[in-house]
Structures are given as C-alpha cells and as structure tokens.
Amino acid sequence: xxxxxxxxxxxxxxxxxxxxxxxxxxxxxxxxxxxxxxxxxxxxxxxxxxxxxxxxxxxxxxxxxxxxxxxxxxxxxxxxxxxxxxxxxxxxxxxxxxxxxxxxxxxxxxxxxxxxxxxxxxxxxxxxxxxxxxxxxxxxxxxxxxxxxxxxxxxxxxxxxxxxxxxxxxxxxxxxxxxxxxxxxxxxxxxxxxxxxxxxxxxxxxxxxxxxxxxxxxxxxxxxxxxxxxxxxxxxxxxxxxxxxxxxxxxxxxxxxxxxxxxxxxxxxxxxxxxxxxxxxxxxxxxx
Amino acid sequence: xxxxxxxxxxxxxxxxxxxxxxxxxxxxxxxxxxxxxxxxxxxxxxxxxxxxxxxxxxxxxxxxxxxxxxxxxxxxxxxxxxxxxxxxxxxxxxxxxxxxxxxxxxxxxxxxxxxxxxxxxxxxxxxxxxxxxxxxxxxxxxxxxxxxxxxxxxxxxxxxxxxxxxxxxxxxxxxxxxxxxxxxxxxxxxxxxxxxxxxxxxxxxxxxxxxxxxxxxxxxxxxxxxxxxxxxxxxxxxxxxxxxxxxxxxxxxxxxxxxxxxxxxxxxxxxxxxxxxxxxxxxxxxxxxxxxxxxxxxxxxxxxxxxxxxxxxx
Numbered sequence: 001x002x003x004x005x006x007x008x009x010x011x012x013x014x015x016x017x018x019x020x021x022x023x024x025x026x027x028x029x030x031x032x033x034x035x036x037x038x039x040x041x042x043x044x045x046x047x048x049x050x051x052x053x054x055x056x057x058x059x060x061x062x063x064x065x066x067x068x069x070x071x072x073x074x075x076x077x078x079x080x081x082x083x084x085x086x087x088x089x090x091x092x093x094x095x096x097x098x099x100x101x102x103x104x105x106x107x108x109x110x111x112x113x114x115x116x117x118x119x120x121x122x123x124x125x126x127x128x129x130x131x132x133x134x135x136x137x138x139x140x141x142x143x144x145x146x147x148x149x150x151x152x153x154x155x156x157x158x159x160x161x162x163x164x165x166x167x168x169x170x171x172x173x174x175x176x177x178x179x180x181x182x183x184x185x186x187x188x189x190x191x192x193x194x195x196x197x198x199x200x201x202x203x204x205x206x207x208x209x210x211x212x213x214x215x216x217x218x219x220x221x222x223x224x225x226x227x228x229x230x231x232x233x234x235x236x237x238x239x240x241x242x243x244x245x246x247x248x249x250x251x252x253x254x255x256x257x258x259x260x261x262x263x264x265x266x267x268x269x270x271x272x273x274x275x276x277x278x279x280x281x282x283x284x285x286x287x288x
Numbered sequence: 289x290x291x292x293x294x295x296x297x298x299x300x301x302x303x304x305x306x307x308x309x310x311x312x313x314x315x316x317x318x319x320x321x322x323x324x325x326x327x328x329x330x331x332x333x334x335x336x337x338x339x340x341x342x343x344x345x346x347x348x349x350x351x352x353x354x355x356x357x358x359x360x361x362x363x364x365x366x367x368x369x370x371x372x373x374x375x376x377x378x379x380x381x382x383x384x385x386x387x388x389x390x391x392x393x394x395x396x397x398x399x400x401x402x403x404x405x406x407x408x409x410x411x412x413x414x415x416x417x418x419x420x421x422x423x424x425x426x427x428x429x430x431x432x433x434x435x436x437x438x439x440x441x442x443x444x445x446x447x448x449x450x451x452x453x454x455x456x457x458x459x460x461x462x463x464x465x466x467x468x469x470x471x472x473x474x475x476x477x478x479x480x481x482x483x484x485x486x487x488x489x490x491x492x493x494x495x496x497x498x499x500x501x502x503x504x505x506x507x508x509x510x511x512x513x514x515x516x517x518x519x520x521x522x523x524x525x526x527x528x529x530x531x532x533x534x535x536x537x538x539x540x541x542x543x544x545x546x547x548x549x550x551x552x553x554x555x556x557x558x559x560x561x562x563x564x565x566x567x568x569x570x571x572x573x574x575x576x577x578x579x580x581x582x583x584x585x586x587x588x589x590x591x592x593x594x595x596x597x598x599x600x601x602x
Binding site for chain 1: 302303304306307310311314315422425426428429430431433434437438440441445536537539540541543544547548558559562563565570574577578581582
C-alpha cells in the first residue's frame with residue numbers, strides 16, 4: 001500500500017543513464033569492459049590453439065601472423081593464453097566482488113539502520129580489515145589457506161568487504177531519516193522488510209559504483225598474487241602468472257612480458273573510467 | 289583539539305591491538321597446524337611434537353594468545369624458523385632498505401603529481417586537462433609489477449642507463465645507492481602520483497570557486513600569488529588525507545617492488561617468509577606494516593586538523 005518506494009527513484013536512474021551516455025570516456029570504458037567479458041566467455045573457443053599446447057620448434061617466436069602475440073618458452077601461443085587469462089581474471093573479479101558486495105552491503109545496512117552497539121562492533125571490525133594494506137591481507141590469507149583459485153576469491157572478497165560496508169552504512173544513515181522509511185515503520189513494517197524494500201533499493205546506486213571500481217582492484221590483486229606465485233598455479237594461464245614467467249626471458253622474448261601486462265592495464269583502465277563515469281552519473285554533486 | 293587527538297590515539301592503539309589479535313587468530317584458527325604446514329609431509333610425529341612445543345602450540349589457545357600479546361608488546365617476535373635469527377633484528381636490518389625506498393617514492397610521486405594537478409584544474413575541460421586526467425587514470429591502472437618490468441626493459445636492457453636491480457646501501461655509497469633506487473621508486477610511486485594528481489585537481493577546482501579567491505583577484509594580487517598562496521594551500525587539505533591513505537598502498541607495494549628489483553627490504557623478507565612458510569617472520573612483518581600504516585593514518589588526521597583550523601572536534 002503506502003509503503004511503495006518514492007517514485008523519484010526511477011526518474012533518478014533515467015537521469016543517471018542519460019548523463020552516463022553523454023560521457024564518451026565512460027562509454028568507451030563500458031564498451032571495453034563488455035568486450036573483455038565477451039572475450040572471456042567465448043574467446044577460448046575461438047582460438048586455434050590450446051592454452052597448454054607446447055611446440056618445441058616454435059619456442060620464443062616473435063609476434064607474427066601465426067602467433068600475433070608471439071610464443072613463450074614452451075612454444076605456447078601467447079594470444080591464446082592471454083584470452084584464457086581474461087577468463088580467470090573476469091571469473092575471480094566477478095565472484096569475489098559479488099561476495100564482498102553482498103556481505104559488505106548487508107553489514108553496512110545493519111550497521112547504519114540499527115546503530116548503537118551493533119554498529120560499533122561491525123565498524124570496528126571493518127577498521128581492523130582496513131588497517132592492513134589490501135595486498136598484504138590477501139597475502140596473509142593465501143599463506144594460511146593455501147594457494148587455490150577458491151582461496152584467491154575469498155581473500156579478495158574479505159579485503160573488499162569494508163569498502164562496501166562503509167558506503168552502505170553512510171547511505172543508510174541518510175535514508176533511515178527519510179519520510180518514507182519513517183512511514184513504513186509507523187504502519188508497523190518489520191525491520192527486515194524496511195531494510196530490504198525501502199533502504200536497500202535507495203542505497204544501491206553508490207554500491208554499484210563501488211562495485212565497478214572494486215572489480216578493478218580485484219583484478220589487480222589477483223594479478224599481483226599470481227605474479228608473486230600465490231594465486232593461480234601453472235599451467236592455468238592467468239595474466240599475473242604469465243608476467244612472472246616472462247621475467248626470466250625479458251631480453252629474449254619481451255613480448256611475453258608486454259601483452260599480458262597490457263591486458264591487465266587495459267581492463268583495469270576501462271573499469272576505472274567506467275566506474276568514474278558511473279559515479280558522476282549517479283551522484284552529480286561529486287562531478288568537477 | 290587535544291581531546292580529539294587523545295581520542296584518535298586511543299582508537300589507533302585499539303586498532304593495533306585488534307590487528308595483533310587478528311594476525312594471531314588468522315595464523316592459528318584457520319585449518320592447518322602451522323607446525324605441520326612448516327614441516328611438510330615427511331615429518332615424523334616426534335619432530336612435529338618438538339616443533340609444536342617449541343612454538344608453544346601445545347598450550348591452550350587463551351594462554352598462547354596472552355603470551356603473544358605480551359611478547360608483541362615487548363617487541364619480542366620470536367625466532368625465524370628458517371634463518372634461526374631473532375625476527376626483530378632481521379626486521380631492523382631490512383628497514384634501512386624499505387624506508388628510503390618508500391620516502392623516495394613518495395617524494396618523486398609528489399613532485400610529478402602537483403604541477404599537472406594544478407595545471408589541469410586551471411585549464412579545466414581543455415585538451416591538456418583531458419590528457420592529464422587520462423594519464424592519471426593510466427597511472428592508476430598500470431600494475432606496479434608490469435611498470436617495473438617495462439622500466440627495466442627500456443632503461444636497463446635497451447638504453448642501458450640504469451641498473452635493473454640489486455642493492456647498494458645509500459649510507460655506504462650515496463650516488464650508486466640512489467641510482468639503484470630510481471627505477472624502483474618510480475614504479476612504486478606511479479599509482480601514488482596518479483591518485484595525488486586527481487586529488488590536487490579536484491581540490492584546486494573546489495577552492496578556485498570560492499569567494500575569497502575572487503576577493504584576492506579583485507584586490508589586484510598577481511595570479512601567481514592567488515594560485516599558490518591562496519588556492520593551492522587550501523587545496524592541499526584533502527590532498528593530505530589521500531596521501532595518508534595511500535601510504536598503505538605504498539607499503540603493500542614494497543613487497544612486489546623489492547622482489548622484482550632484488551632489494552633486501554622488509555617486503556622481500558615478508559615474501560620469502562611466505563614462500564618458506566616461516567610463520568614468525570610473516571606474523572611480525574604483517575604486524576609491523578599494519579602498525580606503520582595505522583601510525584601514518586593517525587599522523588594524517590592530526591596534520592589535517594592543523595591545516596584546517598575551521599574544523600572543531602568535540
């Protein structure tokens with residue numbers, strides 16, 4: 001009945017979408033992000049080689065028509081491996097950030113909505129996670145949990161939870177005082193219903209912005225862990241791992257170091273400009 | 289203000305205490321007995337029991353926790369299992385490598401970040417502004433380890449201008465030591481510089497729109513005085529906060545950079561500890577870096593108050 005969310009929410013979204021389309025750089029970022037996700041999904045099926053197909057005769061081939069990004073120390077095709085690497089990065093990024101988004105937002109919503117002791121306990125926990133540099137905490141998790149793809153995902157999720165919790169909490173603090181929330185409470189709606197039906201939808205836009213920026217961080221952290229030998233294990237071709245292997249052959253085969261790194265930088269760059277454009281679109285006050 | 293600083297100090301001590309607690313429990317409660325992990329599979333039950341006793345792992349968990357807190361407060365981090373040396377003295381040997389690296393990286397980053405940040409605010413929405421913004425996004429997006437590899441490729445392997453790595457103490461041979469820190473500090477400082485450029489730009493834009501800037505201009509002050517003395521000084525306030533927060537990123541980055549450039553610093557001590565499962569070393573390094581990070585945040589908060597006397601804390 002009267003507990004519907006305010007009608008302006010949809011209008012706000014439409015405005016945000018319009019503002020976003022006007023920002024060419026952000027649109028470019030979005031396009032690149034979409035292409036990389038598509039590449040991760042179908043790319044490996046289109047490549048003429050297998051990611052672990054070795055060829056002794058073609059070791060260290062420079063870029064050519066046959067191998068546009070050259071080959072590595074086992075004669076494996078770098079382009080194929082970069083494409084598979086996209087799959088690992090996208091997979092780790094999307095899953096870990098979905099986990100962080102869900103847990104972090106829930107903690108932030110509860111914290112902001114109820115306040116008091118619950119708020120204090122949750123936020124102090126968040127402070128502790130934030131007291132570690134992200135890569136360091138992920139490293140600590142990897143060394144205790146052991147190296148596996150699942151553990152990489154959990155390590156990154158834990159590292160990113162505080163960001164979402166803080167954003168969700170600060171939005172909730174403002175939304176909690178809105179009339180429609182007060183009205184919902186006054187007619188006797190239960191807390192859970194108020195949080196999920198009224199607070200969450202209105203707190204969502206900044207969380208989505210945070211999500212796209214976090215995705216960039218997640219991909220960087222995964223690449224860093226793999227580069228340090230603590231993420232994905234061979235022969236799985238992740239970008240960080242490939243760069244680690246390339247270090248031994250820098251003079252002989254610089255292409256091994258150039259292409260996977262460029263893939264990371266391009267993906268992270270696209271996510272950053274996309275996220276920045278989203279933020280401007282969602283919250284015009286922040287735009288300079 | 290004194291009350292606020294005292295309150296922040298207490299909060300920081302609490303966070304450090306919680307960090308020590310977190311490190312303790314992460315290392316102990318998660319699956320896998322540290323002793324078993326350290327000794328790998330071929331250990332006999334006897335050696336396992338000996339090591340467990342040595343590490344105090346046979347004691348009840350609350351006793352272990354209490355011992356850990358006392359030991360950490362007294363800066364007693366135990367002995368490295370692999371290197372058989374006191375962990376504290378190992379860390380003290382490594383700090384003279386990491387601290388100059390971090391300071392140099394911050395200095396380089398600040399120097400290369402401020403001019404473009406100010407310029408892009410003054411030439412807002414022009415081509416140069418867009419170019420600087422793109423450059424800053426690029427700097428934020430390039431992973432430090434890839435940048436390191438590119439720098440080594442260009443400056444060491446092709447141009448042969450700078451050494452690709454290795455360590456010479458700047459206290460023994462300042463010239464050579466500094467030369468060897470140039471590439472690592474650029475690689476470490478790049479994302480720091482990028483974040484800073486963006487902050488300087490938005491800080492300047494915020495300030496340039498204020499009334500007192502118009503007043504300063506209408507008084508007939510030269511543009512230089514208006515920009516640097518009136519605008520820039522005030523634009524620095526948010527910048528300082530970001531600098532403090534970014535110190536954590538910088539400290540985390542030393543792990544990667546020291547590994548690539550073979551610098552024997554705290555980061556490489558930590559990474560070797562990780563690879564060799566030298567738990568006392570890992571615990572201590574993580575704790576020390578988290579403490580340095582918390583101290584940096586505290587100092588940032590205090591500097592912030594001095595820079596912005598309008599803020600009153602109760």
